[in-house]
Amino acid sequence: MRLLYNLAMYLFTPLVMLRLMARGMRYGDYHLRWRERFGTFSTPRLNGCLWVHAVSVGEVNAAEPLVKALMVAYPQAPMLVTTVTPTGSERVRQLFGDSVYSVYLPYDLPFAVRRFLRSVRPRLAIIVETEIWPNLYFACRRHGIPLLIANARLSERSLRGYARMRSLVRKALRCVSHIAAQSRTDAARYRLLGAEPSQLTVCGNLKFDMPVPCDALADGTTMRATWGAGRPVWIAASTHEGEELAVLQAHLEVLRRIPDALLLIAPRHPERFRAVEASIRSLGFQTGTRSGDGVPSLHTQCFVIDAMGELLRFFAASDVAFVGGSLVPIGGHNVLEPAALGKPVLVGPNTFNFEEITQALLDAGGGERVATPESLGEDVLRLLRDEVRRKSMGEAARKVFDSERGSVERVMKLVDNLLQE
CATH class of the missing domain: 3.40.50.11720 (3-Deoxy-D-manno-octulosonic-acid transferase, N-terminal domain)
Structure with a gap:
């Protein structure tokens, strides 16, 4: 063997080298x-x-x-x-x-x-x-x-x-x-x-012991002031090919009901940053990028986080977090970063890479599972409209994170x- x-x-x-x-x-x-x-x-x-x-x-x-x-x-x-x-x-x-x-x-x-x-x-x-x-x-x-x-x-x-x-x-x-x-x-x-x-x-899980920068929440508050502190904001983090379209369709649903809502989107792989940005612009969204604009403006509808290592501050600046790799059969990604910041978490049906952590979050009420890509918009909209529910879920998410350290x-x-x- x-x-x-x-x-x-x-x-x-040789095939691996060709792929590289x-x-x-x-x-x-x-x-x-x-x-x-x-x-x-x-x-x-x-x-x-x-x-x-x-x-x-x-x-x-x-x-x-x-x-x-x-x-x-x-x-x-x-x-x-x-x-x-x-x-x-x-x-x-x-x-x-x-x-x-x-x-x-x-x-x-x-x-x-x-x-x-x-x-x-x-x-x-x-x-x-x-x-x-x-x-x-x-x-x-x-x-x-x-x-x-x-x-x-x-x-x-x-x-x-x-x-x-x-x-x-x-x-x-x-x-x-x-x-x-x-x-x-x-x-x-x-x-x-x-x-x-x-x-x-x-x-x-070592990820429960990850340090949460004390200035992350402050950075989030500062960023929100630049695009309008009262604007509803949601983030789609670590998205994969096949998920961005569902995310953008969801944001269209949100914008019909909440015209000033902002979507932050962070593709999982850097080589896809430009392609995702181009797709968003082609659909007619007012689009900004981290590399080109720094932070969203008052008129930005979708903002591409085309930078590595900055998700925490953008999680902190969001009201609701959707964690990608879960609407497609990738297996999901880390739900602990938004949980550590007390943010309500949404995931799709495919979370087998982090099944126990995700299930603990869902059982405690700190997260919810999106049944289908088509239902993502309604789930996001429901949470953006319900501040009491968001705070309750955020507190439950933070307790799960703290209890497992x-x-x-x-x-x-x-x-x-x-x-x-």
Whole structure:
């Protein structure tokens, strides 16, 4: 099975490179730093570093409180954060600046993994969420590097995917020192893949420990003053292809009843910023962008947030938050940011990537599920018209967020034990 896996990796690598070239035509950063994807990079002295891998923006945001806790607890150890996407790498730079070293994780090719580990020589490896790379895991065991999967989650879809090579995945998981699962459901799914009960601890979700900037609400209030403090505002965050049209149709319904309403829309992927903006303008909306206008004007009907790392302030400036990836079968995105700011949350029917968090929010009354794309407009309109309901849902959302904090402390205990061992 491992031989077949390596053969497949070598065969698919040229196709992956072609995909990167294609994406680079729309988002230039994909053309940069290709050598890192094969384990080659210029590196300072990283021997004995603490290494955290977070594949993209969502995982980097989840890892933020853990990385900061590691830097406080082990100030003498160099810190390395690897990502896979340019947006993830940029988010690392935004959050940590020069206090961490950041490169791309190499492809799971034996020679690339060996080259990477020879350059880095980490004291501890922490993989955030769902990244099971057999060659990387085998190499960590061979080099005696403790490996922790933190914030471990495994959706039903991922479980089915990994089950196709169950014997290889089982052997890879036996290389892991410990798995800090988000929930009992995630832990059970890791058991089905072959993890031992002694490897598993349920530690909760790191995203509940994300820092909420104290100035986020103040920034939101300041922005609202520029476009009219009394205007009803809703945000569609982390939208995907196939969702923007439903969002814009919903906003048309809202505008028929509330002519001065404002929609903030944040596409999930930067390479789609311009396409989404062009679509909105083609439909006749008065449109603004973060890059071109800074903030909406009094006359803006739709505002495209074409910037990374700024969602919190726009959530704070909104009355209602719709979280994307849920009207299409992507599986949904993080509902915790609007919840942390006390905003009522709407999601579509597809939330399997964050099923337990989303369900907890729905059960507590902090969120509502949109049954169909066609019903989004009515659901948004109902909440924009009902201030009492919005406040009640917002308070319930914030309570869910506050009640689940503490995951970082539990994961740090596992880290301390592994480093002492």
